[in-house]
Amino acid sequence: MHTILRIAFSTLPALLLAACAHRVALAPEAPMPPQGDYLIGAGDVVNINVWRNPEVSVSVPVRPDGKITTPLVEDLQAAGKTSTQLARDVEKALEKYIQQPMATVIVTSFVGPYDQQIRVIGQAAKPQALAYRQGMSLMDVLIAVGGVTDFAAGNKANIIRTVNGTRQSLPVRLQDLLRDGDISANVAVLPGDVLVIPESWF
Incomplete structure (x- = not known):
């Protein structure tokens, strides 16, 4: 009898660790967004300043085809x-027109590349595509779209994410985050994520 109890207690920590590891694997992860410089996207507005050449210093929008046109420069x-x-x-x-031009570019209105936008569909108050911001979280996304509708099944929502060419579905708990203030449900979002908020049927 003592031998059986000793074996049972010796294997208990291993069983508990295995169970915990299984739960962690099933829980949605919150990876940190990749670090890097902002990439210009269609719809952004860029301010181009060419030193000592105000006639070619302009603020222009990035066209839907991803190009800009400025004085002396077309389809860049x-x-x-x-x-x-x-x-x-x-x-x-500009080198063919100006000797040793020195330019600076400042992005003054942000949309970002299409494939890095965060899309929110389903029972959001204002479904839309959002420009990704470094360090963006699920709470930031929900604030931007005005929360969810009264018909949303918040805890059945998912983030669709593509990792190394493979599409993954990560469950998220919007109801716990919005109604209960459970900060543990506030996971990080990554460029290209799609937040799907289904409708509750009862």
Whole structure:
């Protein structure tokens, strides 16, 4: 009898650890968003300043095709580049007209690349696509879309995320976060995430 109890107690910690590991694997993870410079996207507005050349210093929108047009420069690709990369491209394009141009680019209105936007569909108060911001969380997304409707099944919502070409569905607890203030439900979001909020049927 003592031998049986000794074996049972010796294996208990291992069983508990296995059970905990299984629960953690099933829970939605909250990975930190990748660090990096902001990439310009279609719909952004960029302010281009060319030193000592105010006639070619302008503020222009990035067209839906991802390009910009400025004085002396037509159809310059902007989407998918950092502001520094775009500044170097502007300088290169202006070299045929201006001796040693020095340009700076500042993004003044943000939308971001299409594939990095956060999309919210279903029973959000204002379903929409949002520009991703570094460090963005589920709570930030919900604030931006005005919360959820009265018909939302908040705790049955999911984040659809593509990782290494594989689509994953991560359950999230919107009701716990919004109504109960459970901060543990406030997971991080990543560029390209799609938040799906289903309707409650009862």
